[in-house]
Amino acid sequence: MSIRLGNSCINCENLVEGNVCKVHAVTVGNSYTCDSFEMKAALKDEQNCISCIRYETSDCANPQKAAPGMSCNHWAPQKASA
Structure with missing residues (x-):
């Protein structure tokens, strides 16, 4: 699954401290999302x-x-x- 521009990683529950995606184990920007995007329940x-x-x-x-x-x-x- 590739990371692409779209919905924001800032609202994804897979984003952890340091702007790291815990699914892909890479640093991501606020403007990225992927097929593993899960909206934070907040x-x-x-x-x-x-x-x-x-x-x-x-x-x-x-x-x-x-x-x-x-x-x-x-x-x-x-x-x-x-």
Whole structure:
């Protein structure tokens, strides 16, 4: 099974400390995945206004309601890589 670009290894339960894939025993980047990809079973609580690229900008869908800790359907990450 080859490693390829696609879903993120950062969300795979096979990623261990040091960005090492425990299935392939190689160092991988956050933008890689493979056929052995297994989604981590964890809640993501970092998706809120503070981590949204639109927070306090003219692109914010809910500028009157946006506040730390709040989330909405228009959330977008501040840091994204392809």
